[in-house]
Amino acid sequence: RKDVGIVAMDIYFPPTCVLQESMEDYDGVSKGKYTIGLGQTCMAFCTELEDVISMSLTVVTSLLEKYQIDPREIGRLEVGSETVIDKSKSIKTWLMQIFEKCGNSDIEGVDSTNACYGGTAALLNCVNWAESSSWDGRYGLVVCTDSAVYAEGPARPTGGAAAIAMLIGPNAPIAFEGKFRGSHMAHVYDFYKPNLASEYPVVDGKLSQTCYLMAVDFCYRRYCAKYEKFEGKQFSLSDAEYIVFHSPYNKLVQKSFARLFFNDFLQNPSSIEKEAREKLEPFSTLTGDESYQNRDLEKISQQVAKQLYDAKVQPSTLVPKEVGNMYTASLYAAFASVLHNKHKILGGQRIVMFSYGSGLTSTMFSFKLNDGQHPFSLSNIASVMNISEKLNMRHVFPPEKFVETLKLMEHRYGAKDFVTAKDTSLLSPGTFYLTEVDSMYRRYYARK
Numbered sequence: 383r384k385d386v387g388i389v390a391m392d393i394y395f396p397p398t399c400v401l402q403e404s405m406e407d408y409d410g411v412s413k414g415k416y417t418i419g420l421g422q423t424c425m426a427f428c429t430e431l432e433d434v435i436s437m438s439l440t441v442v443t444s445l446l447e448k449y450q451i452d453p454r455e456i457g458r459l460e461v462g463s464e465t466v467i468d469k470s471k472s473i474k475t476w477l478m479q480i481f482e483k484c485g486n487s488d489i490e491g492v493d494s495t496n497a498c499y500g501g502t503a504a505l506l507n508c509v510n511w512a513e514s515s516s517w518d519g520r521y522g523l524v525v526c527t528d529s530a531v532y533a534e535g536p537a538r539p540t541g542g543a544a545a546i547a548m549l550i551g552p553n554a555p556i557a558f559e560g561k562f563r564g565s566h567m568a569h570v571y572d573f574y575k576p577n578l579a580s581e582y583p584v585v586d587g588k589l590s591q592t593c594y595l596m597a598v599d600f601c602y603r604r605y606c607a608k609y610e611k612f613e614g615k616q617f618s619l620s621d622a623e624y625i626v627f628h629s630p631y632n633k634l635v636q637k638s639f640a641r642l643f644f645n646d647f648l649q650n651p652s653s654i655e656k657e658a659r660e661k662l663e664p665f666s667t668l669t670g671d672e673s674y675q676n677r678d679l680e681k682i683s684q685q686v687a688k689q690l691y692d693a694k695v696q697p698s699t700l701v702p703k704e705v706g707n708m709y710t711a712s713l714y715a716a717f718a719s720v721l722h723n724k725h726k727i728l729g730g731q732r733i734v735m736f737s738y739g740s741g742l743t744s745t746m747f748s749f750k751l752n753d754g755q756h757p758f759s760l761s762n763i764a765s766v767m768n769i770s771e772k773l774n775m776r777h778v779f780p781p782e783k784f785v786e787t788l789k790l791m792e793h794r795y796g797a798k799d800f801v802t803a804k805d806t807s808l809l810s811p812g813t814f815y816l817t818e819v820d821s822m823y824r825r826y827y828a829r830k
């Protein structure tokens with residue numbers, strides 16, 4: 383089987399959002415803290431009508447319709463999510479409604495969970511299946527769906543919400559480079575959800591930043607080592623056209639790319655221009671641990687990497703800056719941003735992806751792209767996703783309304799016996815929404 387990978391994609395995010403600038407005013411923090419300090423523009427959130435199940439129903443139905451895929455052609459369906467609605471029943475089983483209707487209940491796969499990494503686990507499973515002797519010739523389907531909400535405090539502006547669907551099969555325009563993968567997994571309490579009565583995580587913000595950056599380093603070195611083993615030459619950033627990161631907020635992505643640049647300087651100094659080399663030289667003797675705490679290194683490496691960041695990373699930042707942290711969907715929404723911005727010039731290029739889930743699990747891997755054939759061409763994928771229009775059609779809420787919505791959702795989390803207001807005026811036609819949770823906690827959805 384040749385070129386197993388992503389054949390088609392679609393993305394959905396709620397039409398309701400709040401501007402980070404107005405959140406700065408509302409929270410009374412210094413001007414620029416969220417917009418420049420975190421690098422975020424806007425944040426999407428689910429109202430009482432939407433949740434991870436409705437968003438995934440919306441995105442899967444839309445993908446099947448827009449690429450004209452018969453639901454009977456799906457042989458494996460995997461969901462990545464860290465938003466717990468039920469501790470036993472998988473989100474995948476809700477999605478089966480779409481397939482049962484067409485007489486297809488023969489679909490393997492369930493949900494994968496570990497913070498923001500579940501989507502990558504689901505994707506690797508599906509790709510491995512399509513490459514294995516168990517493959518039955520049908521497509522795999524991967525869904526990443528999350529609603530990221532935080533308690534009041536410094537983490538609240540790093541929320542977001544979205545769902546992504548990816549169709550998996552051979553002859554893909556977005557093919558996996560299976561041999562080049564580097565992972566780093568460890569036991570840490572950086573971000574976790576031990577309180578089962580609340581949707582909010584417990585977060586050690588500073589620790590989560592350091593864990594993320596350490597994972598970037600480990601994964602990059604392992605990815606480079608695999609590349610060298612199979613290609614017989616050193617890897618450097620110049621071997622990838624774009625680098626796409628899981629994006630809790632944009633500032634961390636800027637810092638992460640600067641770390642990669644610093645790694646190239648340490649491993650492969652000739653790949654770096656003289657001026658940058660001279661600026662980084664004083665930091666070359668720092669131990670690993672020291673280097674994560676060194677603010678001068680952080681600042682200077684971001685400065686010297688800036689030009690390359692603009693070329694190789696900036697095109698991936700559109701949706702994450704506008705929608706926020708989408709947890710499992712974040713990395714793939716960043717990738718979707720590259721397709722949106724650059725689909726015309728991606729044929730033949732390599733894109734490196736970095737996936738991180740707190741707790742912690744992380745993997746760096748890469749895609750090799752080709753233009754593909756309609757309907758599975760890069761340009762058609764970009765037009766199906768229709769990102770500009772989806773962003774432009776959104777409705778901006780004042781912070782008061784956002785906070786009020788989160789209060790309501792705190793009461794609704796884990797609750798039974800309620801109906802929603804069913805005011806679907808802000809939803810686009812075709813969007814699924816929650817109508818009711820009955821006395822047995824059973825959830826009911828309708829489609830606009």
Ligand code: ACO
Pocket residue numbers: 412413414415416418419420498536537538539540573585586587588590591594629630631633634707740
């Ligand atoms: N203008 C410009 N920049 C500002 C301003 C201002 N007025 N005020 C602050 N800043 C800068 C700070 O200097 C800092 O940038 P720097 O790190 O480059 O120096 C940045 O804004 C953030 O300010 P902090 O004081 O560090 O922010 P705080 O500690 O209050 O919160 C944090 C940030 C920790 C990221 C918090 O939002 C959080 O806990 N988020 C959730 C955890 C998270 O997303 N972790 C990432 C990996 S794990 C995951 O994906 C969930």
